[in-house]
Every structure is written in structure tokens, then in C-alpha cells.
Amino acid sequence: MTPTQSLEDVQPDIDITESVESALKEANAAELNVLLESVTISEALRVVLAFTPDERDSLIYLISAELASRLIDEAPLELAGELIERQESEKAAEIFDELDSDVQADVIAELDPNDAEAILASIKPEDAAAVRRLTEYDPDTAGGLMLADAFKFRADQTVGAVLRSLASDDEDLERYNGQHPYIVDEANRPVGVVSLRGLLTAKRSVKLDEIMVAPMTVTANASLTALQDLFNDHDFLGFPVVDGSGELVGVVSRTAVDAAILARAEGENLRMQGIVGDELRTMPLAIRSRRRLAWLSANIVLNIIAASVISAYEETLAAVIAIAVFLPMVSDMSGCSGNQAVGVTMRELSLGLVRPKDAMRVWLKEVSVGVINGIVLGILIGIVCWIWKGNPYLGLVIGLALAVNTVIAVSIGGVVPLLLKGVGQDPAVASGPLLTTITDMAGFFLVLSLATLMMPLLLQ
Amino acid sequence: MTPTQSLEDVQPDIDITESVESALKEANAAELNVLLESVTISEALRVVLAFTPDERDSLIYLISAELASRLIDEAPLELAGELIERQESEKAAEIFDELDSDVQADVIAELDPNDAEAILASIKPEDAAAVRRLTEYDPDTAGGLMLADAFKFRADQTVGAVLRSLASDDEDLERYNGQHPYIVDEANRPVGVVSLRGLLTAKRSVKLDEIMVAPMTVTANASLTALQDLFNDHDFLGFPVVDGSGELVGVVSRTAVDAAILARAEGENLRMQGIVGDELRTMPLAIRSRRRLAWLSANIVLNIIAASVISAYEETLAAVIAIAVFLPMVSDMSGCSGNQAVGVTMRELSLGLVRPKDAMRVWLKEVSVGVINGIVLGILIGIVCWIWKGNPYLGLVIGLALAVNTVIAVSIGGVVPLLLKGVGQDPAVASGPLLTTITDMAGFFLVLSLATLMMPLLLQ
Numbered sequence: 001m002t003p004t005q006s007l008e009d010v011q012p013d014i015d016i017t018e019s020v021e022s023a024l025k026e027a028n029a030a031e032l033n034v035l036l037e038s039v040t041i042s043e044a045l046r047v048v049l050a051f052t053p054d055e056r057d058s059l060i061y062l063i064s065a066e067l068a069s070r071l072i073d074e075a076p077l078e079l080a081g082e083l084i085e086r087q088e089s090e091k092a093a094e095i096f097d098e099l100d101s102d103v104q105a106d107v108i109a110e111l112d113p114n115d116a117e118a119i120l121a122s123i124k125p126e127d128a129a130a131v132r133r134l135t136e137y138d139p140d141t142a143g144g145l146m147l148a149d150a151f152k153f154r155a156d157q158t159v160g161a162v163l164r165s166l167a168s169d170d171e172d173l174e175r176y177n178g179q180h181p182y183i184v185d186e187a188n189r190p191v192g193v194v195s196l197r198g199l200l201t202a203k204r205s206v207k208l209d210e211i212m213v214a215p216m217t218v219t220a221n222a223s224l225t226a227l228q229d230l231f232n233d234h235d236f237l238g239f240p241v242v243d244g245s246g247e248l249v250g251v252v253s254r255t256a257v258d259a260a261i262l263a264r265a266e267g268e269n270l271r272m273q274g275i276v277g278d279e280l281r282t283m284p285l286a287i288r289s290r291r292r293l294a295w296l297s298a299n300i301v302l303n304i305i306a307a308s309v310i311s312a313y314e315e316t317l318a319a320v321i322a323i324a325v326f327l328p329m330v331s332d333m334s335g336c337s338g339n340q341a342v343g344v345t346m347r348e349l350s351l352g353l354v355r356p357k358d359a360m361r362v363w364l365k366e367v368s369v370g371v372i373n374g375i376v377l378g379i380l381i382g383i384v385c386w387i388w389k390g391n392p393y394l395g396l397v398i399g400l401a402l403a404v405n406t407v408i409a410v411s412i413g414g415v416v417p418l419l420l421k422g423v424g425q426d427p428a429v430a431s432g433p434l435l436t437t438i439t440d441m442a443g444f445f446l447v448l449s450l451a452t453l454m455m456p457l458l459l460q
Numbered sequence: 461m462t463p464t465q466s467l468e469d470v471q472p473d474i475d476i477t478e479s480v481e482s483a484l485k486e487a488n489a490a491e492l493n494v495l496l497e498s499v500t501i502s503e504a505l506r507v508v509l510a511f512t513p514d515e516r517d518s519l520i521y522l523i524s525a526e527l528a529s530r531l532i533d534e535a536p537l538e539l540a541g542e543l544i545e546r547q548e549s550e551k552a553a554e555i556f557d558e559l560d561s562d563v564q565a566d567v568i569a570e571l572d573p574n575d576a577e578a579i580l581a582s583i584k585p586e587d588a589a590a591v592r593r594l595t596e597y598d599p600d601t602a603g604g605l606m607l608a609d610a611f612k613f614r615a616d617q618t619v620g621a622v623l624r625s626l627a628s629d630d631e632d633l634e635r636y637n638g639q640h641p642y643i644v645d646e647a648n649r650p651v652g653v654v655s656l657r658g659l660l661t662a663k664r665s666v667k668l669d670e671i672m673v674a675p676m677t678v679t680a681n682a683s684l685t686a687l688q689d690l691f692n693d694h695d696f697l698g699f700p701v702v703d704g705s706g707e708l709v710g711v712v713s714r715t716a717v718d719a720a721i722l723a724r725a726e727g728e729n730l731r732m733q734g735i736v737g738d739e740l741r742t743m744p745l746a747i748r749s750r751r752r753l754a755w756l757s758a759n760i761v762l763n764i765i766a767a768s769v770i771s772a773y774e775e776t777l778a779a780v781i782a783i784a785v786f787l788p789m790v791s792d793m794s795g796c797s798g799n800q801a802v803g804v805t806m807r808e809l810s811l812g813l814v815r816p817k818d819a820m821r822v823w824l825k826e827v828s829v830g831v832i833n834g835i836v837l838g839i840l841i842g843i844v845c846w847i848w849k850g851n852p853y854l855g856l857v858i859g860l861a862l863a864v865n866t867v868i869a870v871s872i873g874g875v876v877p878l879l880l881k882g883v884g885q886d887p888a889v890a891s892g893p894l895l896t897t898i899t900d901m902a903g904f905f906l907v908l909s910l911a912t913l914m915m916p917l918l919l920q
Contacts, residue, residue: 040689042812049813050821074692076811167661200659201627229500232534237697258718265722266807269729273803274796280813281804281825289832292800296833299796300840303789310785311848317784324777324784325770328791328900329763336734336759340752343733344741347726351536352502353509353740361510365741372749373756380760388771440788 017047024055029062036067041074049079049282057086065091069098072107078278081110084119093122101127101148102256105134133249142227143220145260146241146250152182153208155192160204162194182240183212188247190215190240217242220249224264225352227257265350271428272346274299295429302433306331306440313448320458322389323451326381326398330447333377333402334409334439341366341413342431349421356422359415366414370407378403393457401446409439477507484515489522496527501534509539509742517546525551529558532567538738541570544579553582561587561608562716565594593709602687603680605720606701606710612642613668615652620664622654642700642708643672649706650675677702680709684724685812687717725810731888732806734759755889762893766791766900773908780918782849783911786841786858790907793837793862794869794899801826801873802891809881816882819875826874830867838863853917861906869899 016035023031036044048056048071060068060083072080072095084092084107096104096119108116108131120128130148137143153162162181181199183192192212202211218230218239230239231254238253267278274295279288310317310327317323345362348354354362382399386392413435417427420434451458476495483491496504508516508531520528520543532540532555544552544567556564556579568576568591580588590608597603613622622641641659643652652672662671678690678699690699691714698713727738734755739748770777770787777783805822808814814822842859846852873895877887880894911918 041693042689046813046815050818163660167657196656197626200623229502233501254715255718258715258722262718262722262725265725265729266810269725269732270803270807272729273732273806274800275803275807279804279807281808281822285828285832289829292797292829293833293836295800296793296796296837297840299793300789300837300844303792304844307785307789310788311782314781314785318778318781321774321778321781322771324787325767325774327784328770328788328904329760329767331788332763332791332896332900333756333759336756337752340734340755343730343735344739346733347730347735347739348741350726352500353506355506358510362741368745369749369752372745373753376753377756377760380757384760384764436792440792444788 015047016043017050020047020059021051024051024059024062027058027062032059032063033067036063036071041070045071045074049280053086053282056083060087060095061091065094065098068095073099073103076278076280077106077110079280079282080107082283085111085115089118089122093119097123097127101130101134101250102145104131105137105144106139108135109139137220140224140260140264141220142218142222142239142241142252143243143249145224145227145256146220146252147256148250150182150240150248150251151180152184152190152248153194155183155185155207155209155212157208158204159194159199159202159206159208159211162199162208163204180236180238181208182215182248182251183208184248190217190242190248193240215240217248218252219244224257224260227252228261229352231257268346268350268428271426272342272432274432276429299433302437303440306437306444309441309444310448313444313452316448316452316455319455320394320451322391322394323397323447325389326385327444327447329381330398330402330405330443331440333381334405334443335436337370337373337377337406338409338413338435338439339432341369341410342417342435345414345417346427346431349417349427354418356418359418359422362414362418363411366410367407370410373410374403374406377406391458393454394451397447397450397454397458401443401450405439405443405446408442409435412438475507476503477510480507480519481511484511484519484522487518487522492519492523493527496523496531501530505531505534509740513546513742516543520547520555521551525554525558528555533559533563536738536740537566537570539740539742540567545571545575549578549582553579557583557587561590561594561710562605564591565597565604566599568595569599597680600684600720600724601680602678602682602699602701602712603703603709605684605687605716606680606712607716608710610642610700610708610711611640612644612650612708613654615643615645615667615669615672617668618664619654619659619662619666619668619671622659622668623664640696640698641668642675642711643668644708647706648708650677650700650702650708653700675700677708678712679704684717684720687712688721689812691717728806728810728888731886732802732892734892736889759893762897763900766897766904769901769904770908773904773912776908776912776915779915780854780911782851782854783857783907785849786845787904787907789841790858790862790865790903791896791900793841794865794903795896797830797833797837797866798869798873798895798899799892801829801870802877802895805874805877806887806891809877809887814878816878819878819882822874822878823871826870827867830870833870834863834866837866851918853914854911857907857910857914857918861903861910865899865903865906868902869895872898 016039020032020035023035048059051059072083075083084095087095096107099107120131134143134148180193180195182190183194185191192209193215194208194212198211216239218227218241220241220243238251240248241250241252243249275292276295277291279291345354378399381402382395385398386395416434417431420427420430476499480492480495483495508519511519532543535543544555547555559567580591594603594608640653640655642650643654645651652669653675654668654672658671676699678687678701680701680703698711700708701710701712703709735752736755737751739751805814838859841862842855845858846855876894877891880887880890
């Protein structure tokens with residue numbers, strides 16, 4: 001590595017797919033390692049996923065367990081489980097052993113129980129026990145996100161002992177990147193933490209209890225949101241995690257919490273688009289299709305409910321067939337306005353700026369926007385309708401319906417996520433379909449009932 | 461702080477809004493500080509934002525500049541700028557001075573140029589110069605995300621000098637939490653980095669060039685995606701940033717990159733829902749309304765294009781009015797299927813698993829799901845239609861149209877984000893409206909043209 005090596009040198013923008021393909025055909029393990037190490041790990045994963053499942057298995061089998069473990073760490077969880085499960089048990093155990101304990105626990109939870117047992121049986125018993133303990137925690141809690149082992153000392157050890165441990169050749173220092181050493185009592189409860197400054201400036205013979213300060217700890221069941229707040233409020237890179245009895249069971253790092261928050265935001269994004277579960281296009285067709293259908297089938301029922309409103313007004317429609325042209329417009333435009341309100345509420349929820357009890361305040365704010373936008377959009381669509389179909393009263397019906405329905409849509413869009421959250425439901429997965437159904441029904445009803453009322457004018 | 465203080469103790473779940481309100485009425489600055497310090501900073505921000513803009517201004521004015529700066533750091537950028545701008549200049553400068561240099565640059569970019577100049581004139585000239593330099597970088601690059609000052613030494617300094625600097629009373633150690641000291645040459649170019657282990661294990665008289673290793677650097681214009689890959693591939697907590705001439709200009713930390721990636725994901729999420737720009741409900745009504753309308757107005761045009769298909773078939777509709785009941789269902793269901801495909805593609809894009817050139821592979825994967833789901837949904841809706849309207853041929857028309865349109869929708873939904881990305885457009889903002897328009901048009905056309913063809917059977 002030259003002193004001025006910069007990012008561009010590290011990441012050549014070439015596609016290694018073809019070279020990997022030929023190395024794979026020749027089963028050239030060394031070449032595969034070199035090629036996949038030459039690009040970023042996310043690019044390496046992209047290349048690997050472009051192969052068929054069987055080719056992927058051979059490739060993972062050929063490359064070093066260390067590289068395989070980094071690919072698996074980079075892959076979404078479900079895929080990570082699949083990649084390990086499809087290896088023969090010896091190789092699977094070897095790769096598994098290279099993973100961090102929090103990732104191990106996540107992967108184990110994805111595996112078929114028999115495969116999971118086989119892997120746990122093949123690693124060191126104490127490591128297996130640690131993984132088993134970790135799998136008992138909810139993934140999005142301090143327990144689920146922590147590394148199972150902490151960098152810990154006793155109060156009567158000296159600064160010199162910590163320094164020697166840091167200097168020893170094992171992986172500790174790398175693993176505890178930026179973490180502080182914790183001091184535990186005889187019952188393994190954290191009683192102190194030593195700052196880097198303390199370690200660097202004290203004499204080596206000083207006992208740790210002379211320079212330690214009281215640690216802040218989190219309980220293993222602390223939620224991701226609580227952890228987010230905690231790291232937001234404090235500059236630390238990690239917190240010691242304690243179980244119900246106050247024993248130190250691990251360390252949760254800022255990096256792990258940040259990654260979990262990003263994954264949560266991305267999962268929410270997907271669920272809002274109607275993808276429940278962690279779909280990747282490399283997954284088996286049957287799973288992808290079935291999961292998407294589950295969500296779509298529920299939507300069919302909601303659509304039938306909305307469509308029944310139109311069905312009730314077939315006579316009106318038959319008399320003024322032009323209305324059929326505008327029904328989907330009114331429902332689509334209202335749906336868009338409502339989705340904007342959903343988006344803002346979801347954002348404010350994720351920033352912690354609103355809570356379910358703020359529903360009334362949110363509603364008032366949305367109504368103001370809804371009234372203005374409803375009037376503007378109503379006038380626009382009314383004029384379009386008038387010019388297109390040559391009847392000002394039809395324009396009035398459609399414009400008025402869109403104006404009113406915009407207010408309804410933003411009200412529902414702004415408030416429904418809060419109400420769902422308030423009753424413990426997932427606002428990301430249910431807000432959209434609920435919104436669409438209600439605004440469709442309201443939009444169809446407004447257009448068709450107004451048209452029925454004004455029928456004599458529309459038939460002029 | 462007691463040794464066993466845990467998360468629950470730190471975060472009492474009480475609402476301080478009323479207490480803050482009365483402290484604000486009494487202009488009790490000390491009480492306001494105590495109250496807002498007693499909760500997490502995100503909760504404090506939530507409480508502050510519930511007040512009117514004028515009340516907020518008084519509150520920010522009363523509390524300490526340090527607390528105000530933490531609130532402003534926590535707030536979304538646009539709001540951060542507003543909060544500072546509305547303070548009188550002396551207070552504004554005092555708060556500004558407490559912010560990190562990267563946040564200062566972001567805030568300055570939000571301010572009215574006159575206000576920005578006033579603030580920069582009131583802080584130390586060298587700090588102002590650093591902020592001006594930072595504002596020249598794109599916010600989502602290493603230059604825009606870095607802290608402008610690095611923890612740097614010369615190669616002929618000793619380990620002892622670094623340790624003394626770490627032990628000195630300034631804020632360095634806190635600010636460089638987990639960062640490594642960099643060694644620069646006489647032209648301020650980074651030539652080395654010293655590991656913590658090196659510092660801890662070397663004698664204090666050892667010169668830094670004996671224990672330093674060559675540093676990896678990033679250039680100031682490195683993109684967020686490149687930084688994400690880099691931190692993904694390396695366990696470091698920060699990288700030194702160099703300008704075009706190789707000079708050390710700052711340090712970009714993992715924390716800053718993680719925060720920017722999360723903000724990018726959240727912004728994308730919002731844009732997919734039709735919210736362009738950083739809307740919060742505390743913003744002025746006119747801005748919120750105008751921004752939402754800009755996006756909706758573009759949608760009206762697309763809707764008119766789609767509706768014109770219906771208009772072209774008014775005769776068919778008039779003959780079989782029941783079709784009007786199913787038109788919105790077909791378009792909504794297809795839209796949902798398409799959105800699922802958009803969601804998966806956006807996710808795979810953000811994970812780096814697909815690129816624009818993978819469009820064909822993605823399309824084939826989507827077509828398989830589309831065919832299966834199209835057949836299932838088509839049969840379902842066909843049966844519903846047959847039973848409801850008593851005509852099997854109407855069921856056939858609607859079912860067939862939905863089946864075909866589902867394949868079209870997932871194809872477009874899967875591929876359009878890649879194509880938009882390929883031509884440098886934002887897939888989040890444009891995929892949805894494009895998808896909806898095309899699937900609406902195709903759906904309306906399929907239903908109405910099939911119905912026209914089968915008219916004799918439908919009129920039985």
C-alpha cells in the first residue's frame with residue numbers, strides 16, 4: 001500500500017463477472033479469492049448472486065471461509081442462511097465460525113433446526129452456548145444486536161494488564177474497535193469503565209478502580225428506538241449490555257445499532273410498497289410469488305368493497321357515461337394526496353417527532369394543506385372536464401368531488417399511521433391499502449352521488 | 461450516576477410538555493434547561509416543535525447555546541436553518557459556534573446569504589474559512605461529511621507527544637472518538653497513521669515514523685456510495701480526507717456516513733410517496749402545500765393521458781356499464797403488483813445488488829412472478845366478476861385483462877427504476893407516476909378492447 005493510495009485506486013470500476021466465471025469453471029480457488037478480494041464486498045456479492053444457486057454453492061465452497069463469511073455478512077439475512085445451509089456441514093461450520101456472534105445468532109434463526117443443530121455441534125461448545133443465548137433475544141433489541149463477549153477486567157487489575165491485553169496478538173483490539181474496557185465485580189456485574197485517556201495517562205502500576213468511572217449500561221431487552229436515542233444523546237461507540245440479574249452479557253456497538261436502524265427503514269420502505277418479508281430476486285420463484293400474492297389477495301377484497309360503490313350507481317353512470325372517464329382520475333389523485341400525508345407521518349414517526357396521541361394536531365395540519373390543494377386540484381380537473389366534455393356542470397361535479405376527497409385523503413393519510421401505531425399494528429404495511437380503499441369509496445361516492453343530484457343539469 | 465444505572469433510569473416515560481410550557485411562560489431559563497436535559501434529545505425536539513414558531517424562538521433564546529446546538533443538530537436541516545435564522549444575530553452565532561464543522565456547513569447552506577454572512581462574520585475567522593471551504597463540497601461526499609480538522613502530527617514527533625495531546629484538557633479526544641492520529645509531511649499530505657495498539661505498546665520516546673503505517677485516504681469528492689463500500693470493507697472508524705493536491709483537509713467518520721445513508725434512505729422513501737423536499741408539519745403551510753402540489757400537478761397530466769383511453773371507448777362502456785365497476789379495480793391491482801416490483805428493485809439498487817445493465821435479468825425474473833400472480837389474480841377477479849354480474853364472458857374479459865396487465869405492471873415496475881437510474885434520473889420520484897400511468901393505460905385498453913371484441917357475448 002503506497003502512502004497516497006486513495007479511494008479510486010482501491011475500487012477499480014471493472015466488471016469481474018466474466019473472470020470469476022472462468023475461474024469457477026476451472027475450479028481455481030486461488031484465482032477466485034484474488035478476484036473477489038479485488039473489489040468491494042458489496043460488488044463481490046453482486047457478482048456471486050448473478051450465478052445460479054448451484055454455481056454459487058461451488059463458488060462459496062472454493063473460496064476461503066473468511067471471504068465466504070464476509071459475503072454472508074453482507075448478504076440479506078434470509079439469503080445468508082440459504083448460502084450456509086447449502087454447503088456441506090464441515091464447510092458450513094468453518095464459515096460460520098468466522099462470523100461475529102450477533103450475525104451467528106441471526107443466521108442460526110434463519111436455518112432449518114436440524115441444520116442449525118449440526119452447525120452448533122461442530123463449533124466450540126462455549127461459542128455454541130453463547131449463540132444459543134443470543135438467539136433467545138429479539139433481533140431488534142440490545143441483546144439481539146450485541147456481541148456476546150465484552151472486553152472486561154477486574155477492579156484490582158492494573159493499567160499494565162489492560163495494555164498487555166490490548167497488545168496481545170489476538171483479535172480483541174480489532175473486534176473492540178473503539179470500545180472501552182469494562183470492569184466487572186465477582187458476580188460479573190459491570191461496576192466501571194476505563195477511558196482511553198485514563199489508560200494512556202495513568203502509570204502502568206495503577207489499579208483500574210482508581211481510574212474507572214461508573215458505566216452506563218443497557219438492559220438486554222432495550223428496544224432499537226431506545227438504543228437509537230441513547231447513541232444520539234451520548235458520543236460513546238458502545239454500551240455494556242446486562243441481563244435481568246445485572247450480569248454483563250455483551251456489548252452493543254453504535255455500528256450495529258446504525259445498521260439495524262437502516263435495515264428497519266429499508267424494511268418499512270418495502271412494506272409500504274407491498275413487499276412483506278425480505279425479498280431478493282435470487283430467491284426461489286415460489287416464495288417470491290406466494291408472499292406477494294398474500295398481500296395482493298387482501299387488496300382484492302378491499303377493491304371489491306370500493307367497487308361496490310360504483311355498482312350501486314350504475315344507473316347514473318349509464319345516463320352520463322363520461323363520468324366513467326373521471327372516476328379513476330379522482331381516486332388516483334386522491335390516493336396520491338393521501339400517500340403524501342402517509343409519507344410525512346411515517347417520516348415524523350421515525351424521527352420521533354410525533355406520537356399516536358398527536359393525531360389531532362396532525363389532522364389539523366393536514367386539513368389546512370388538504371383544503372388548499374383540494375381547491376387547486378379541483379379547479380384544475382374541473383376545467384379540464386368542462387373543456388373536454390363540454391359540460392360545466394360535469395366539471396363542477398368532478399372538481400367538487402376531488403376537492404372534498406383530497407381533504408378526506410390527507411386526513412386519513414396523516415392520521416391512519418398514527419392510529420395503527422397506537423394500537424400496535426405496523427403502519428407501513430396497512431396504511432396504504434386502508435387509505436386507498438377509503439379514498440376510493442369516498443371518491444366514487446362523491447362523484448356519483450353529486451352526479452345523481454345534479455342529473456338534470458348533466459343531461460343538458 | 462450510580463454504577464448500575466440502566467437505560468430505563470435514563471429515559472423516564474413522562475411527558476414534559478406542560479412543565480416546559482409553564483417554565484417558558486415564566487421565562488425560567490434554568491428550569492427549561494433542566495427539563496429538556498432530562499429527556500432524550502429527540503424527545504426534547506418533539507416537545508419544542510409542538511410550540512408555535514414564536515414560542516419556539518423564545519425557548520431557544522432562553523436555553524443554553526450548547527443545548528440549543530444539540531436540538532439543532534437533531535432537527536432536519538431545513539428546520540435547523542430556520543431555528544438559527546430566527547434568533548437575533550448574537551445568539552445565533554453563539555449556538556452556531558457549538559455545532560460541529562460539518563453541521564455548520566450544512567446549516568450555512570440552508571440560510572439566507574445575508575444571515576449566513578452575518579453568522580460567519582461573528583465567529584473566529586479561521587473557523588469561518590473552514591466552514592466556507594466545507595460548503596463548497598456536495599453534502600453527500602467525503603468533503604461534505606467530514607469534520608474539517610484532523611488529529612495530526614509530524615513524523616518526527618514522539619509517541620509521548622501524542623499521548624500528551626490526548627491527555628490535554630481540550631475536546632480533541634471526545635471529538636476524535638475512536639479516530640487514529642494521522643501523520644502528515646511538510647506539505648500537509650498524510651503519510652502515516654498510528655494504531656492504538658502502536659501507541660499503547662511503544663516507548664514514549666519512540667518517533668512516530670517508526671510505528672506508523674501507510675494510511676488509506678479518500679478524496680474529498682468520493683461519493684456516499686463509495687464511502688459506504690469503504691466502511692463496509694474495512695473496520696476503521698474514520699478515514700483521512702485529501703483534496704485534489706493530496707493535502708489532508710479533514711476526517712470522515714463512520715458515524716457521519718451511516719447517518720447520511722439513513723437520511724438518503726428516508727428521503728428516497730418520502731419521494732416514493734410523492735413528497736419531494738424535506739417536509740415537516742412544522743413548516744409554513746404555503747411551502748408544504750406548494751411542494752406537494754408541484755408533484756400532484758404533474759400527476760394530473762399523466763392521469764388525463766390514461767383517462768383518454770377510457771374516453772375512446774365510451775360506446776363500449778355505455779353498452780356494458782358493469783365494466784365501469786371493474787376498471788378502477790384492474791388499474792389499482794396492477795398498480796399494486798407494479799409497486800411491489802418497484803420496491804424490490806429500489807431495495808436491490810440500494811444494496812448494490814443490481815445495476816442498470818442488469819435490466820434484462822431483472823425483467824426475466826419479474827415476468828416469472830408476473831405470470832404466476834397474474835394467472836392467480838386473474839382467475840380470482842374473473843370468478844368474482846362472473847358471480848357478481850352473472851356473465852362468465854365479462855369475468856373472462858376482466859380476468860384476462862388483469863392477468864396480462866399484471867405481467868406488464870411487474871415488468872415496468874421492475875425495470876423502470878433501473879432505466880431511470882441508468883439515465884441519471886431519480887428512480888424514487890419518477891418510478892411510481894410512470895408506472896401508474898402506463899399500467900392504467902394498458903389496463904383500461906385491455907379491458908375495453910377485449911370487451912369490444914367480445915361485445916356480442918357480453919350482451920347475452
